[in-house]
Amino acid sequence: MFSKAIVRQPCKNLINGLTSANLGIPDYSKAVTQHKQYINALLECELEVIILDAEERFPDSAFIEDTALLTPKCAIIMRPGEKSRKGETESIKTLLPSFFSNIEEIKSPGTIEGGDIMMAGSHFYIGISKRTNKNGADQLIKILSKYGFTGSTIQLKNMLHLKTGLAYLENNNLLIAGEFVNNKAFNDFNRINVPEEESYGANCIWVNDYVLVPGGYPKVKSKIELKGYKTISVDVSEFRKLDGGLSCLSLRF
Secondary structure, rough: OOOEEEOOOOOOOHHHHOOOOOOOOHHHHEEEEHHHHHHHHHHHHHEEEEEEEEOOOOOOOOOOOEEEEEEEOOEEEOOOHHHHHHHHHHHHHHHHHHHOOEEEOOOOOOOOOOHHHEOOEEEEEEEEOOOOOOHHHHHHHHHHHOOOOOEEEEEOOOOOOHHHHHEEOOEEEEEHHHHHOHHHHHHHOEEOOOHEEEEEEEOEEEEEEOOEEEEOOHHHHHHHOOOOEEEEEEEHHHHOOOOOHHHHOOEEO
16 A cells, blocks of 8 residues: 655656657646646645645656655665666755655666556566666665565567556556566466557556556556546546656656
């Protein structure tokens, strides 16, 4: 169960964020409204939400999940793969000692982003992607082993991040889409296959028996509800324009 979440308000400069989505320039005002609705959804899940100020120096800084991995035993500072994002970790380093006594950090030449890490019980799946390299993944696995966790890597072919196509919903249930559907690494899960036309809907988050689902993906929502979960729909269409999703917008612990 989670008790807290950290979010960062979107900055006006988000219109210059990194993207390959070809969905147009995000509307800042609409993004702010959607972000508030996202915070309200976390509050509905009975989380205390720590809201950090916007960082105009970093267009993608609302995607705070990429800056750190928060586990029950330690916090690990990431090292984003894009040069324009590396400074995003500075404020997180300052904040996390208020909540964690054990803090680790990924060092150069490793790169790794939180969007490439999926925790399932005590095991962590780590995507090797354009943003996360093997050195970063190996460093993370070594750190995790100090605290009794295990980790393994998954080579990505097309997706930006591992959690672009996967969401662990606890109770051995895994939402799975795209290139991961036939990956044998996930055969032992109760797999909830996401229809190709709703592939963006795979990026959901489990929060204290609720599942937050991106708005506009009714088939995904229905499949999750058939498994017995309560769902909350949140429109994150402006963040989708920057290749972002629900999990990207918070650090939950």
